[in-house]
Amino acid sequence: MITASQLYAYVQCPHRVYLDAFDDQTRRDEPNAFVELLWEQGVEHEAQIVAGLGITADMSVVQFDDRERETRLAMQRGERLIYQGRLSSGDRLGAPDLLERRGDRYIAGDIKSGAGLEGDDSDAKLKKHYAVQLGHYANILDLEGLGVGHEAFVIDRSGSRVPYVLDEPQGSRNTVTWWEAYLESETAVRALLAQTAVTLPALSATCKLCHWYSFCKADLIARDDLTLIAELGRSKRDVMMSAVPSVRALARSNPDSFMQGKKTDFAGVGPDSLIKFHHRAQLLATPGAVPYLKQTVSLPIAAREVFFDIEADPMRDVVYLHGFVERLHGQPGSARFVPFFADGIDPAHEERSFGEAWAYLSARVEDSIVYYYSKYERTAYKKLASRYPGVCSEEQVVELFGLPAMVDLYSDIVKPATEWPTYDQSIKTLAQFLGFQWRDTHPSGAASIEWYHRWIETGDVAIKQRILDYNEDDCLATGVVLDGIRRL
Numbered sequence: 001m002i003t004a005s006q007l008y009a010y011v012q013c014p015h016r017v018y019l020d021a022f023d024d025q026t027r028r029d030e031p032n033a034f035v036e037l038l039w040e041q042g043v044e045h046e047a048q049i050v051a052g053l054g055i056t057a058d059m060s061v062v063q064f065d066d067r068e069r070e071t072r073l074a075m076q077r078g079e080r081l082i083y084q085g086r087l088s089s090g091d092r093l094g095a096p097d098l099l100e101r102r103g104d105r106y107i108a109g110d111i112k113s114g115a116g117l118e119g120d121d122s123d124a125k126l127k128k129h130y131a132v133q134l135g136h137y138a139n140i141l142d143l144e145g146l147g148v149g150h151e152a153f154v155i156d157r158s159g160s161r162v163p164y165v166l167d168e169p170q171g172s173r174n175t176v177t178w179w180e181a182y183l184e185s186e187t188a189v190r191a192l193l194a195q196t197a198v199t200l201p202a203l204s205a206t207c208k209l210c211h212w213y214s215f216c217k218a219d220l221i222a223r224d225d226l227t228l229i230a231e232l233g234r235s236k237r238d239v240m241m242s243a244v245p246s247v248r249a250l251a252r253s254n255p256d257s258f259m260q261g262k263k264t265d266f267a268g269v270g271p272d273s274l275i276k277f278h279h280r281a282q283l284l285a286t287p288g289a290v291p292y293l294k295q296t297v298s299l300p301i302a303a304r305e306v307f308f309d310i311e312a313d314p315m316r317d318v319v320y321l322h323g324f325v326e327r328l329h330g331q332p333g334s335a336r337f338v339p340f341f342a343d344g345i346d347p348a349h350e351e352r353s354f355g356e357a358w359a360y361l362s363a364r365v366e367d368s369i370v371y372y373y374s375k376y377e378r379t380a381y382k383k384l385a386s387r388y389p390g391v392c393s394e395e396q397v398v399e400l401f402g403l404p405a406m407v408d409l410y411s412d413i414v415k416p417a418t419e420w421p422t423y424d425q426s427i428k429t430l431a432q433f434l435g436f437q438w439r440d441t442h443p444s445g446a447a448s449i450e451w452y453h454r455w456i457e458t459g460d461v462a463i464k465q466r467i468l469d470y471n472e473d474d475c476l477a478t479g480v481v482l483d484g485i486r487r488l
């Protein structure tokens, strides 16, 4: 049977659908604490939402084997709102969180603990992994003569209802509708389950939270797969691999032989990208390779340097830590950590820590160079300013981050001006390449969020210290990467 979970997984990674269905499940990684937290939060959130919805038929209390029969009986009775029903049609099986009566038909909905849409308010759009699940439910309802067409909805983390109109195009450039995307995904999943289609792993950001991560990473390294090259993802690998099947093959190749004018033999890969990937392949294929500068780098200098990193919890939509490490220019031994921690989950806690961090940052840009890694801090500060206009305005945030003393080390320096013999250019990867070690044995932003949740639950000072140490190390790591670039 094809399920909504398989369609969701397919959108994340086709190979995961294959591995989940056919590989040795003992080769999975141990459950990830952050993924378990997501699961717990999802269950808790769903219970809170459901309590306020006025459910008229609760299928969660029905024996699993009887659930489809009881769901259909509830629909025949015309129940207004059915929770955790179960329906099938042919080889499709669906268990939408909600079935809502509309006239004498039903529309399906899911309760999500994340945002209902992705992107900023101005260009927010449906989430594809939600859309394919909801398309699956709408299809089952239609095939059984119970549906209202290609429509569904999400109840998001704030309890708001987000319509999913699946006949709309995915965007102004991508005119394929969400419904067509669902049908394509379903066809692909069916082929994977029938083993008439073959998939390969592909290294991506999704992998780090996947239970096949260790297994796939070892496989990718053994294959010398092209997705080991930073920014060369699945779709590019798939169009390139018949001509260049491995990192070593790309490193040995002459990229000019794949170029004709402003095009290459590989759809979606321009000449500049191909040359970049060729250089990265050469670095990865060369034992003992060292990073290098692609262009001259000009870094501002002041008596003091500050490294800045925030920790945010997307589930509670809260920034819970603003961390700064300040030091004298180029003197790691003088480093001092200055954290501003939200001592609770009330908006007043977040506002206070933001206000303190804003005052600190506003003073430091006057006498220091402030480094942060990627655009995340700027985006988060704009959002905080719109939430707490008493601290500062969005215009002030844009102005501050536009000052020459504010340097986005990743976007302004690492990405345009450097190359590294690594699989990606994250702060963790580059600092570890340069010999830096986090005090924590499992450092990650996701782990920090999980610790924050445990600290909220328990108030354990050791957990809070772990969060602070991790953030301090992130800030110190930014300094290590800066020093490494200076040495280049």
Ligand code: SF4
Residues within 6 Å of the ligand: 012, 013, 014, 015, 016, 019, 200, 201, 202, 203, 204, 206, 207, 208, 210, 211, 212, 213, 214, 216, 217
């Ligand atoms: S680890 Fe990555 S490639 Fe492997 S199944 Fe998971 S998401 Fe896919």
